Amino acid sequence: MGVEEQNGGEEMPWGDSTSFVELTTDADADQKTLVLVAERTKRKDPLSHFKQYTGGWNISNKHYWASVGFTAFPMFLIAGIWYVVFGVFLLVIFFCYCCCPRPLHGYSRACYAVTLVFLVIITIAAMLGGAALYTSQFEFNRTIGRTLAYVVHQAESATETLRNVSNYFDAAKQIRVENKLLPPGVQNSITQLQKQINDTANQLATKTSDNLDGIRHVATHSHNSHCGDACFVPPWIRVFNFWRAVSCVHVSKRSMSENSFPHSSILITLILTTNVYVFVLMGRFYNCSFVILGWILVAGTFILAGIFLLFHNVAGDTCLAMDEWVQKPTAHTALDDILPCVDAETAQDSLSKAKDVTYQVLSIVNLAVDVSNADPGAGPLVPLLCNPFFASVGQACPPDAVDLKDATQVWKKYVCEDSKNDECVSKGRLSPSLYSAMTMAVNVSYGFYYYSPFLVDLADCDFVRQSFVTISKDHCPGLQSQSKWMYIGLVVVSAAVMISSIFWIAHGREQKHRYYTKLGLSKTF
Template sequence: MSVEFTAAPLLFIGALWFLGFGLCLFITRLQHCCFQRLHHGFSQLFFALALIILILFAIAAITGCIVLFIGQGKFHRSSASTLDFVVEQANITVEELRNVSKYLTAAKEIQVDQIFLPPNIQDNIKKVTSKITAAANTLDRETEKNKDKIKHILDLVRIALIIIAAVMLLLALLGVLFSVLGMQLLTYTVVLIGWILITITFVICGLFVILHSVIGDTCVAMDEWVQNPTAHTALDDIIPCVDRATAEDTLNHSKDVTIQLVGVVNTFITNISNRNFPPNAGSLYYNQSGPLVPVLCNPYNSGRTDHNCTSGEVKFDNAAEEWRRYICKVSERGICSTVGRLTPAHYVQMMSAVNLSYALYHYGPFLVKLGDCAFVRDIFTAIIKYHCPGLRCYSKYIYIALALVSNAVMVSVIFWLFYKREKTALGVHQTPYTYIFSGSFC
């Protein structure tokens, strides 16, 4: 059954109340009314019972208003917390994508001595960074737009519920007061206002029943999706997975760039720093000497599979400390004046390549999550565990409180008129305003 039908009983009651009570208010004045018959024989008993009923339903209405006020505050905080969590996760994804794009772009400028990345790798970097930047900007823009819209709606709902709670509370108190004190005109005024507000409250209650059902169905759908991520659901339009081909393309290019950056460093180490060139070798000679510099461990094989480092290789995390031992002091001509195979300038260039390689390698798991949609599964799991219980609970509080308030005030309105009519003598002069109410309730 569609969730819209879950609110059908409340909406039907609201429509029946509005039409039925309105018909009684404006129906042609009847000569033999039950109010008049009650007045003839059961005044004392009716007064006592009516007063007790008025007080009981006034207490029920006040209780409902208090529950409604507390419930709306908790629902607003819970929904705002859920929204902030989703926005935060989206912002983290955007930031990570931009970081990947930034590191890839920086890799194009990396050089160690006269060794650069191959031209085809630089072209691929340009293509993939364009896609990443566009995806990040789109996600960021849509997230901000949707966040503002949802926050605006949540604020409006909160204000509406606070106003309803305050107005219905005031209405319940004034209705009892005016009817008991016999203030005919004021009693009829709050009755007319209550007639309209009760209808509105029934409608809002029905809407919250629908919202409660939607929240429950969404949480169930999230749980089903977490268990079976390949199934197509309506949630695909809420937080869609990143296109697998795009994510895999980005991951492959980041691995290629990492491989090539490590290759640039190792090419310099193997072909230049670890070789003893004669002074007439031009730029290749800078008087390098001493123990050989260990090469950098490449985290990937040529086929992009994981590579296990050997004992003669340095890893990303200890390369800076290890290579610092091979730095020589340089003369004014830029050549080594002490034993060593790396000039300070070479060391800086090598560490720039290492830092970028490590950064891209570090973002590998993030790109894998983009490809297999694990990041969406993590978001849904957190929402199911930490946010769904509160949203379901507090939305239930609200529609129960609205139902309590609307029903309590509805009965109160009827008994305001009963009580007032019994209290008023049959021959009381009636104003034009109250004429439509006189003798119209049977």
């Protein structure tokens, strides 16, 4: 089986592999203590007596969460003030109505018309805010799902490649060409290195999985809390929440990376909301329930607005931290909580051992070729095998040497048709068994050479750098924009319901006076 067949028929890229790792002391020491997004994250920390937080971006640090959460404090404060002040206002109205009843009088047509117009305007504002809110919510969840799926793919790809390298080392120990094996010392060192590689792969997979589980946990709670307020809204906006509740149930049955929000739902929601509002204007619902539900909803939506303002700030911090880390890559930072770098020493040892094993294997193969070429009457000479790593150290292969990618096809011409005791008895220099052993050696050497650029990337943490560049370019703009519109949508809905609750009291009073006025006139006539 040729090299291409072993790798699923995929044509592998070729090129010189050059390490970009620079072993410095002072620079590495500075990078290991790099504080990401230091200026942006300087916020007051409630857990440290409101002192300024200076730890930079770090989603594992409770002080970071406390400081970024404090940016949402105005929303929480507004929610608390509204809940207390408007609650007291409702109690005063209730006691005045029960303890100090006054005779009904005629209603003001101007007041009735003004409150009605304002309610229409506010309802339209709430509909627009709700449309922006729900569209952004589902797009936000979908973007988070895609981002997490991409990180999982990168981690799984790195883990799988490390295990493939370990498998190639295992195959190298089984190589036997003309009864020659790798030296015992080399085989022992391979066994030790395999353990390090497997431990590194398992550590990368476990740490990435744990980190993403934590991020998913936060995102899921955010989604559930956002869906949960569907039960606490007044009827003129409840249709939005009915549709969202259905959507939330639908989303819960699907992965976050797959959920989507149908664009037609906005149109359906607007039509249903208009119908509900017509019934409200016709006086078919009891206004007091609207006011009480609106009172609760305003507090809840302002709290949610604060939560999504927090998420918006965290998303901005995270994306900026990735950009900053890409400019100053380091082995260990707080970004390890998303996608950790692989141990550079293990990667470097793997690369060095891959080159060493390739040299040892090719030496065994070329020795077998020299032995085969010793017979002067067996036909054309078999070309030697070129070490692909010679180019990186400035060495050149013999002019007639064959590359790894062409070796199996070139050597096939020198295989004899008939052999006895692994020796050719017909034209040709390579017996089928020798050709098979040499092919295995080529496949292993080719695998080491193919994965050597990846090992360089691991040592430099370049695969993490490229991952963060992709996230920053393809995912961050959507996350920041959608979280911003969710926050704006919640603020608009909160303000609309707050104002509408006040106008519903005035409009309900005028509607009641209007009803009794018309009732009195009908009795008169």
